[in-house]
Amino acid sequence: MEIVKNRYAVREYDDRKVPEETVRQLLDMIRYAPSAINLQPWKIKVVSDRATQEALCSATPAFNQPQVRTCSHLLVLCADTDYPAIIDRYDKALIAREVPAEMRSFVTGLASDFVAGMTPQEQLQWSREQVHIALGNALNGAYALGLGACPMTAFDPAEYSRILNLPSTIVPTVLVSVGYPADEPPAPKLRYSLEQILF
């Protein structure tokens, strides 16, 4: 409760770089996120060199969000839509765990059937939804580690793909700037009451 209540979108960072060990802990928290059928359809690009951050910042025009270049690390959370590879990876992981063949083919068959029932556009949307679960872990996790983070969806995915040289199956979905906060939370948080959400 303390984490979800007090974290906020940190837009100003001081100049310190977050140690790689701490970044790794944050990435660990992200990768522990659950996903439907446990397919983990996400990839993460970590950007921490100023030149790339500058280039990406100019592809984030909507709100001229300076945190893309001023943060310590920028996480580009991407939807992975390469489902043949995703299912093959799952199968290999089950083999490595010595899951019985029958159970293994049940699980991967389920996943294959589910994916086959979707259009490519629906597959992308489905991956994007899962990425948003991981996003929550990124934002809560950053706060828990004493860091600040800000989610951003207003950017040009095609430009990001070009600058980061992404294959077409990897679709940038949401950005998370990470660093040490140098601003104050805009208290109190504007959230609707339970009465406005329940029905």
Added chain:
Amino acid sequence: MEIVKNRYAVREYDDRKVPEETVRQLLDMIRYAPSAINLQPWKIKVVSDRATQEALCSATPAFNQPQVRTCSHLLVLCADTDYPAIIDRYDKALIAREVPAEMRSFVTGLASDFVAGMTPQEQLQWSREQVHIALGNALNGAYALGLGACPMTAFDPAEYSRILNLPSTIVPTVLVSVGYPADEPPAPKLRYSLEQILF
């Protein structure tokens, strides 16, 4: 880290009902979730009477998931697509906070323009993505409160809408069963290594 590492999809629950006060704490953690432009495009239906749970369970055929009827509380996390109402609610909340008119119209104008640029299908997808951020808070939050929870997406949304008598703008997106765990975690968690996720 302890939360994200140790929570798991709890499929068996004991018979105890979770106290309403604890359910309310969980709902509070869910409503604190962030969302793009802070629009909070979600609604939650809490179901805890056995008759409705039984009816819903028969509309959750894919894996015959008994936790829909055996859990203490079933949370139906829904995407809210009534954007005129969402933006109007935002405007009223900003007025209540005495946000200056100029800033207020900037923010609501931004939201309106953004929503107007999407097809109804894209608006639904966008709301669904935000719901998945809230879902993460639900799953991590349940564990933090000593509860167990299981996310489910394999259900018939049209049947859920009919049984719960939902308006067409409220779209059931993901279910979360909540209760006291009566099973054991399937240790260790199957998650891909950072090397498999980073690129």
